[in-house]
Amino acid sequence: MPQKRVTSLDVAKRAGVSRTTVSFVLNKTSHQQISPETVLRVQQAAEELGYVPDESARALVSRRAQSIGLIFSRPTVRISSDIFLNQVVVGLLDVVHANQMRLLLDVVEDLDEKNTYVNLVKSRRVDGIILNGPRFDEQALDYLAENDFPTVIMGSLPQSHFCSVDVDNVAAARTAVEHLIHLGHRQIACITNAQAPFTAAIHRLTGYRQALENAGLPYSADQVRFGNFDPQSGYTQMKSLLAGPVRPTAVFVASDVVAYGAISAIHEHGLSIPGDIALVGFDDVPMSNFISPSLTTIRLPATELAVKAGELLLDLIQGKPQEPCQVLLPTELIIRQSCGGKPS
Amino acid sequence: MPQKRVTSLDVAKRAGVSRTTVSFVLNKTSHQQISPETVLRVQQAAEELGYVPDESARALVSRRAQSIGLIFSRPTVRISSDIFLNQVVVGLLDVVHANQMRLLLDVVEDLDEKNTYVNLVKSRRVDGIILNGPRFDEQALDYLAENDFPTVIMGSLPQSHFCSVDVDNVAAARTAVEHLIHLGHRQIACITNAQAPFTAAIHRLTGYRQALENAGLPYSADQVRFGNFDPQSGYTQMKSLLAGPVRPTAVFVASDVVAYGAISAIHEHGLSIPGDIALVGFDDVPMSNFISPSLTTIRLPATELAVKAGELLLDLIQGKPQEPCQVLLPTELIIRQSCGGKPS
DNA sequence: TTGAAAGCGTTACCAG
DNA sequence: CTGGTAACGCTTTCAA
Secondary structure: OOOOOOOHHHHHHHHOOOHHHHHHHHOOOOOOOOOHHHHHHHHHHHHHHOOOOOHHHHHHHHOOOOEEEEEEOOOHHHHOOOOHHHHHHHHHHHHHHHOOOEEEEEEOOOOOOOOOHHHHHHOOOOOEEEEEOOEOOOOOHHHHHHOOOOEEEEOOOOOOOOEEEEEOHHHHHHHHHHHHHHOOOOOEEEEOOOOOOEHHHHHHHHHHHHHHHHOOOOOOHHHEEOOOOOHHHHHHHHHHHHOOOOOOOEEEEOOHHHHHHHHHHHHHOOOOOOOOOEEEOOEOOHHHHOOOOOOEEEEOOHHHHHHHHHHHHHHHHOOOOOOOOEEEEOOEEEOOOOOOOOOO | OOOOOOOHHHHHHHHOOOHHHHHHHHOOOOOOOOOHHHHHHHHHHHHHHOOOOOHHHHHHHHOOOOEEEEEEOOOHHHHOOOOHHHHHHHHHHHHHHHOOOEEEEEEOOOOOOOOOHHHHHHOOOOOEEEEEOOEOOOOOHHHHHHOOOOEEEEOOOOOOOOEEEEEOHHHHHHHHHHHHHHOOOOOEEEEOOOOOOEHHHHHHHHHHHHHHHHOOOOOOHHHEEOOOOOHHHHHHHHHHHHOOOOOOOEEEEOOHHHHHHHHHHHHHOOOOOOOOOEEEOOEOOHHHHOOOOOOEEEEOOHHHHHHHHHHHHHHHHOOOOOOOOEEEEOOEEEOOOOOOOOOO
16 A cells, blocks of 8 residues: 555644644744644644645645746757756756756657647646747747746747847857957858757857858858757768868857767868867857867856746746846857867 | 636536536546547537646546656756766656656755655655666665655665666676776776765776776776766866876776766876777767767667666556566677777 | 536635 | 635546
8 A cells, every 4th residue: 555645634633733724834824823832733743744745736726836847849869968958957956946846847849739838838737937949930839928828938039028048149159250260260160059940050150140241251151051959960060061162271060069079070081170170169068178179169157047047937937027038148258279279 | 817727617618518528538538438429529629728637636636646757866066967867858758758747857965855756756746756876875765665656766776676777887897897908908997987875886886896806907996086977077086097106008987978077187198098098988978979089988778778767667657567677778888999999 | 428516635715 | 823614627436
């Protein structure tokens, strides 16, 4: 007989009070004044019995699931090598812990209408949702918007009125490419972090283009490739770039992890970094300081973004008026060895 | 007025039937025979109204939370750079999706008694638990054992009777070190993947020791360091190893990510890999094929482990008799460049 | 074949 | 200050 449940009634009996009183004590419902000794008796009884309230029952009546959903908007395969996500989880875990809540994790695959986060919302399993890495074609969000369900976007979705937390991807990418330009590079290629539907990919690409154009350099689609979250895609796209008619002297890879693959392809081609080709990444994931060559990159405050998103969401859930709702956190160019800006 | 909830009663009214019928239709309770046209009418009504049952209510009465908990037994900081976890999440997500369940993520920090998974269990938030990376001092598990709550350990916990899914860490580590020995190395150091309380760390260390002893080589604690899940620890411990009196010609690093740090330290010391020092890792995370030098390592079937763990857990939850409950999956030595076993 | 009614364990209102 | 009692939305037994 597993799970001999302890209910609030058991606690009540043991403490010689009613269920109501137990509830008041355990929830610190201070409206009602309860004698200190009763409080103690109840607490003791609860302690002895190892009583923990049933969350389903509590959720049913309080209309609070006491948990939030973290949704990754991408196929599961694209999660396997994206270390960036770990930092998001860590940040969110901290926030939910601080608020006695729980974290539910899910994924929405390409345009998968069946298993969307809308179900999560409608079934009241979560009190709010954080959508990570939105795509332009995000459609299920409309429902959330109409019902103004507590939602925070991690990333940017133009023309949406959701609360969001992000960095200025355009500016950050521009900074990365400008660094390359200042170093004297003129033939600069770009491998994005993800496919086109992902907003961050387009924004970083835009930054790349702006930097080129500001410097009077031509932008050519021939020098652009789309990565796909993992090193393999970086490897493949870099190969493709190297097979082209003009070899770039520098590459801006809009994701560190994708850059690892690009580095491998460059080495395999017998070229050196930064000697033959300079490289700037994006994200500054924990390994980037340790690989060879160490990667010059844009630091993204991943955990802070997550924490901010979590806090914003909790405010939303608690109905706190939250107006300046599009938060941008700063990025930073971290100069290491991969573009020769620093002694090797 | 956010969230104008649609209840089963609304559906019933619209379909011109009772709540009972709605429930029967939607849950395919085939015990009762319902006329096909009624079924259709109900389904249509539910569809039109966008009805999704309230999970709290359902959980309360059915005593099923329809979700499982994935618990990482380590401080959150130790999650940030462990890409291995992503694969676990991916595998589990697949399993829960296939079973209309959800995945709840949590962490238990060092000996943190307050916020343990026991609460998760007692509050009925999850129907079962997967504990990833157990420590020897895991104490909260006792409660689960006593109440035989559905639990699967990812990793090994000696003397426990829980279902578990793991690889043979001892044998795998032995294989890795034997590879080094066959290559002619005699002075082989070891950096573990984690601190001593983590069972996997000790098991891999044991494999290292066995390989040495089988080959008649002396085991010396001087040649052993404890990593801590991240590249930084690998870097630090490798520095410490290099500062010692005897320089190893090979190092077995029981985690790829930790190995990245070790590689960096070796390079910084002006030594080459595999020329001066050969390296074998453990895990075969997605980047290891792309870094320089590419890492010879033990492939751990991470996703498969997770899937197996998830399936085992679901069987347990559904009360299916599950006797051969300690599953070991095979590992494989992947030879790349970091120990010179393969042309560079 | 369908419907009425009784809970599931909690919170919260309203008397005592 | 404390204790009945009515919800919360669903499933399920039992009648009709």
